[in-house]
Amino acid sequence: MGKTLSIQNVKKSFTVDGQKVDVLKDINLEVQEGEFIAIVGHSGCGKSTLLKIIAGLEKNDTGLVTVDGKEVNGPGMDRGMIFQEHRLFPWMSIEKNVQLGLKGLSKEEKTKLSDQYLELVKLSEFKKAYPSQLSGGMSQRAAIARSLVSQPEVLLLDEPFGALDALTKIELQEELLKIRERFHNTMLMVTHDIEEAVYLADRIVVMSARPGRIKDVIKVELGTYRDRGGSDFAHYKKKIFDYFFEEKTVVPEYNI
Ligand SMILES: Nc1ncnc2c1ncn2[C@@H]1O[C@H](COP(=O)(O)OP(=O)(O)OP(=O)(O)O)[C@@H](O)[C@H]1O
Numbered sequence: 074m075g076k077t078l079s080i081q082n083v084k085k086s087f088t089v090d091g092q093k094v095d096v097l098k099d100i101n102l103e104v105q106e107g108e109f110i111a112i113v114g115h116s117g118c119g120k121s122t123l124l125k126i127i128a129g130l131e132k133n134d135t136g137l138v139t140v141d142g143k144e145v146n147g148p149g150m151d152r153g154m155i156f157q158e159h160r161l162f163p164w165m166s167i168e169k170n171v172q173l174g175l176k177g178l179s180k181e182e183k184t185k186l187s188d189q190y191l192e193l194v195k196l197s198e199f200k201k202a203y204p205s206q207l208s209g210g211m212s213q214r215a216a217i218a219r220s221l222v223s224q225p226e227v228l229l230l231d232e233p234f235g236a237l238d239a240l241t242k243i244e245l246q247e248e249l250l251k252i253r254e255r256f257h258n259t260m261l262m263v264t265h266d267i268e269e270a271v272y273l274a275d276r277i278v279v280m281s282a283r284p285g286r287i288k289d290v291i292k293v294e295l296g297t298y299r300d301r302g303g304s305d306f307a308h309y310k311k312k313i314f315d316y317f318f319e320e321k322t323v324v325p326e327y328n329i
């Protein structure tokens with residue numbers, strides 16, 4: 074089952090060359106159990122920093138992040154993160170990479186779990202292969218299996234499909250929806266792909282830059298199974314698109 078996530082008044086700045094840079098300011102967001110949130114915003118507006126704070130890999134300067142009411146103080150098994158690049162260890166087989174997050178289990182238990190998740194992402198045949206022997210899409214599937222194997226209730230995805238070709242991306246989006254249906258994880262996904270956000274999310278968080286703030290949160294009311302070619306779908310795409318190009322130029326593709 075997924076968990077609720079609460080972000081209250083989060084602020085974060087970094088110091089670069091003695092200069093303080095405000096990266097995130099006034100970030101407030103309540104995420105329901107099992108909800109899928111997409112985060113969109115210009116490059117550098119603090120999306121990855123926000124995910125890292127939730128993952129416990131960065132510390133917020135002020136404010137509070139809680140998962141099911143418990144303050145986040147560092148990484149934990151309840152949260153899994155998938156990065157844009159797969160971050161698999163090249164010297165380990167896929168199976169060993171997937172088993173990395175499993176602690177305190179016997180060899181047999183680890184194998185059983187990694188087999189189960191490799192099957193889920195259709196990589197059973199490649200469990201003895203090394204990352205260099207897989208395609209980009211397969212590596213990202215392995216990374217998904219690795220983050221799911223410890224059964225995190227909250228899954229944080231930082232542009233997980235950004236480097237993939239369009240067809241592989243669509244395939245993995247479908248797989249992500251199946252995973253969600255099966256495990257009911259709460260998911261937060263950063264994406265630069267507006268169509269991906271509209272296809273997957275219950276709500277889309279639009280961020281503005283310098284410092285990164287939440288500009289708007291849009292509820293996508295398109296039901297469970299979405300038609301990428303539908304006029305309602307195009308309406309949401311245009312709505313998000315217009316946040317980034319405020320002069321509201323009519324772009325033929327989005328002209329409905
Ligand atoms: N460890 C760090 N030290 C100093 N500055 C950092 C650090 N991490 C991020 N930043 C700065 O914080 C800002 C936000 O970075 P972040 O990676 O969160 O952006 P982003 O929205 O994920 O961008 P992109 O879409 O390009 O991935 C950037 O200006 C970046 O230079």
Ligand SMILES: [Mg+2]
Nearest residue numbers: 120121122231
């Ligand atoms: Mg980023």
